[in-house]
Amino acid sequence: MPELPEVETIRTYLAGVLPNHAVVRVPHLDGRMVKMGTMAAELIRGRLPGLVVQSIGRRGKYLIIQFHDGSALVIHLGMSGRLVVEPTTTSWRTHTHMVLGLPGEAELRLVDPRRFGRIGYFLEFGEHTLKLGLEPFDRKFTGDYLRDRLSARRSSIKTLLLDQSLVAGLGNIYADEALFGARIHPLTEGAAISRQASRRLVGSIRRVLRVSIAHRGTSFSDYVDALGQPGENQAYLAVYGRTGDPCVRCGAPIQSMVIQSRTSHFCQQCQPMLEDLEG
């Protein structure tokens, strides 16, 4: 499931091959995937050819193909989406929902079996087009900032970390990993997160994301990078998918429970529910 590190891995690759190249044709674009913006699939198909890629950006889990004319194609990979660059001579695999023809007999292809992904085209794309919270690596994302945003929230911190309008880019894997690193129980109420715990959490979020980016993302089931290669970060996960395994810190078995219809993984010993009086 592509979260920030996986999307960043794809972004890095595409940033090395797409800029200054034009979209030469759009042989396929499934209208059911166009779920953002106001332009329908057929209009997008007509509009893209000839547009020259200026840069490849990322905002949270969204990949942004920015064109020279100021417009942008925005792609979210959902649960099972893959974005790959393949030779025109190879056949499209099943569940291919978008194909952009590139110069040099190559195609950028979006494959997404579950169709949880989403596409949108924006004539003018700016910082506020996507309504998202701060980037985890933004200087403004500090312990104090997070503490302030959590202070009136009754939801669990696990739920809140998945709220993209609070901080953008975390999904189930890295939310669990970040809470383990910060020694915070996933059911802890947002308002109960102390200033000190909040600082630990910001540091932990950045650490788990940085480590995963260095390993080109986590491949659990579906994720592969734009070259079709799986990531390596799954070997470095402390809690996600390790239910019953010994905690890397204390040896106690990793627990799992469902929070807001998502499985959460944590160590009962290392992640106490009640925050200490840390101020």
Added chain:
DNA sequence: CGCCAGTCCTGACAGC
């Protein structure tokens, strides 16, 4: 506004 339940979707897997 916050919070929650429902919705979308199909591959993988367990159990018979």
Added chain:
DNA sequence: TGCTGTCAGGACTGGC
């Protein structure tokens, strides 16, 4: 072997 049921969950929608 082949069927059936269950599970995985990101982000949006609507109800309260």
